[in-house]
Amino acid sequence: MYTILTQPSAAPVIQSLRNIGYKAQTAIADIVDNGIDAEATDIHITFKYDNGNGYIKIQDNGKGMTDKELQIAMTIGSKDPREERKQHELGRFGMGLKTGSFSLGQRLSVLTKIDGVISERCWDLEYVSTHNEWYLFKEIPSEVKWKMGTIDSDNGTIVFIDKLDRFCGYGTEKIIQLSSYYAKVARIRKFLEMVFQVKLDNGLNIYINDNFLDSWDPFLCEHPKTLEGETQIIKVNRKRVKITPYVLPHPSTFNETEYKIAGGIKGWRDQQGFYIYREGRLVNFGDWFGLFTKDSFSELVRIKIDFTNNADDDWKIDIKKSSVSIPEDAKENLKAIGKYYRQVSKEIMLYRAKPSRTQSKMKGSLHTWELANDEADSPYLLNRNHSILTNILKDIDEDMRRKFNLYLKLVELGSPNNLLHSSSLVKKEKQVQEVDEKIKYYIIELSKTLIDSNEIIILEEIVDAISLFPGFESVERTTIKNILEKDVLVNER
Ligand SMILES: Nc1ncnc2c1ncn2[C@@H]1O[C@H](COP(=O)(O)OP(=O)(O)OP(=O)(O)O)[C@@H](O)[C@H]1O
Ligand SMILES: [Mg+2]
Numbered sequence: 001m002y003t004i005l006t007q008p009s010a011a012p013v014i015q016s017l018r019n020i021g022y023k024a025q026t027a028i029a030d031i032v033d034n035g036i037d038a039e040a041t042d043i044h045i046t047f048k049y050d051n052g053n054g055y056i057k058i059q060d061n062g063k064g065m066t067d068k069e070l071q072i073a074m075t076i077g078s079k080d081p082r083e084e085r086k087q088h089e090l091g092r093f094g095m096g097l098k099t100g101s102f103s104l105g106q107r108l109s110v111l112t113k114i115d116g117v118i119s120e121r122c123w124d125l126e127y128v129s130t131h132n133e134w135y136l137f138k139e140i141p142s143e144v145k146w147k148m149g150t151i152d153s154d155n156g157t158i159v160f161i162d163k164l165d166r167f168c169g170y171g172t173e174k175i176i177q178l179s180s181y182y183a184k185v186a187r188i189r190k191f192l193e194m195v196f197q198v199k200l201d202n203g204l205n206i207y208i209n210d211n212f213l214d215s216w217d218p219f220l221c222e223h224p225k226t227l228e229g230e231t232q233i234i235k236v237n238r239k240r241v242k243i244t245p246y247v248l249p250h251p252s253t254f255n256e257t258e259y260k261i262a263g264g265i266k267g268w269r270d271q272q273g274f275y276i277y278r279e280g281r282l283v284n285f286g287d288w289f290g291l292f293t294k295d296s297f298s299e300l301v302r303i304k305i306d307f308t309n310n311a312d313d314d315w316k317i318d319i320k321k322s323s324v325s326i327p328e329d330a331k332e333n334l335k336a337i338g339k340y341y342r343q344v345s346k347e348i349m350l351y352r353a354k355p356s357r358t359q360s361k362m363k364g365s366l367h368t369w370e371l372a373n374d375e376a377d378s379p380y381l382l383n384r385n386h387s388i389l390t391n392i393l394k395d396i397d398e399d400m401r402r403k404f405n406l407y408l409k410l411v412e413l414g415s416p417n418n419l420l421h422s423s424s425l426v427k428k429e430k431q432v433q434e435v436d437e438k439i440k441y442y443i444i445e446l447s448k449t450l451i452d453s454n455e456i457i458i459l460e461e462i463v464d465a466i467s468l469f470p471g472f473e474s475v476e477r478t479t480i481k482n483i484l485e486k487d488v489l490v491n492e493r
Helices: 010-017 024-037 067-073 096-102 125-131 142-148 178-195 256-263 309-315 328-349 387-394 398-413 437-452 459-468 477-492
Strands: 042-048 055-060 107-114 117-124 156-162 205-208 232-236 239-247 273-278 281-287 301-307 369-371 380-382
Touching: 010 096, 010 125, 024 042, 024 055, 024 096, 024 156, 024 178, 067 107, 067 117, 096 107, 096 117, 096 156, 107 142, 117 125, 142 156, 178 205, 178 281, 232 328, 239 309, 239 328, 273 309, 301 309, 301 328, 380 398, 387 398, 398 437, 437 459, 437 477, 459 477
Parallel strands: 042 205, 273 301
Antiparallel strands: 042 055, 055 156, 107 117, 107 156, 232 239, 239 301, 273 281, 369 380
């Protein structure tokens, strides 16, 4: 069979690669990954503003590369993603160094040293685009080199990116303001403190402009009130996945600063969900992956999931190492775990006593509200045994007690939380419904009160009023009318 060798055009390919959706923070993390794979213990990241003319430099003290290795490393697609990677290796696609760098700027220079031997290469996208060929510079231009500094020990690598058009508007009219530049660097710092937390806690040092990065633990393991659920190991396609659920302490246990820090980059509500780690490096965080929706009662739940690089295919890790999808085989387990811990979170958020689960010492009798049942969408009931309420009821006469109880019932039915379950707002379809005896009783009592107080006396208006009353929305007008005609108006006549 005849074939025609068809090489991709350099200029369009390289320009497209710049647009695969990296954010600055994911691009930097991808380059840091390489330092970790090279067994570095210190990674120094330098951001230089210089009115948009600056650079980003990532220097590690890892093992470095030989000239041949560097040449391969600078090649787009330097390794086959199907190749088995070493245990714990973070690399997968043979792309990160290039794609990450190009998403920030147009020039990537790498200087590396292995056992005292230095090698260097440089990609300049302007040059590649102009010639529409994959021309890689064997030497780093001198105007860059003097800014890069040196590798003082025998091993290490400097990745240097300049012409930062994407990062700070180099060469455009929209050069980023210094204050926004600092804010951007601060965000990157926070992101790295979260993504590399496990590595930072295990001997890796990362610095940004000489400032040491502190690890940020999304699970607040050190906090005495954090609940750590039992770790479970499940097998997905015969590969181990480790799951550890955490429920964070109630917000009232923090002071303002602690609360803000614990909220993380996205804030409490959006940080809830699964945290997916690949080889101890966070890939995806604060996401329920469509298994649940985010709500404020569940915001204390963060579930750690750890998979290994031989399961990359199952989790469909993307080139940027910033997203995965949950394998079908894992969904059921994760859903069950998520459901359980979301319920625990809900109980803690509402100070609900459940000593067996939360070890909380709250006194049940002091709650004003309680869940009717253990289901996730359970309605709330007023605690009728509350000591203040029982005292009030004791001191008032029969008629007043009846009215007061009716009022409490209306408060209960119309509580904003109960009304949030929109299914209860929809009218049932049957013309004449079977209604719960209790609801029927309250419809009768309510209409009597409306009539007694001369608020409304026309039947149709009473029906309208009740059908729109919070808590009675699901009852059909015809049904209300039937009840009123049978049980109220007859008696009234
Ligand atoms: N700082 C470094 N120190 C030593 N070797 C490095 C360094 N950076 C890159 N390399 C080498 O270059 C290769 C290519 O890096 P690149 O980030 O492009 O791809 P990768 O890490 O293999 O896969 P991925 O695209 O998933 O990151 C690496 O596999 C590694 O061998
Ligand atoms: Mg890499």
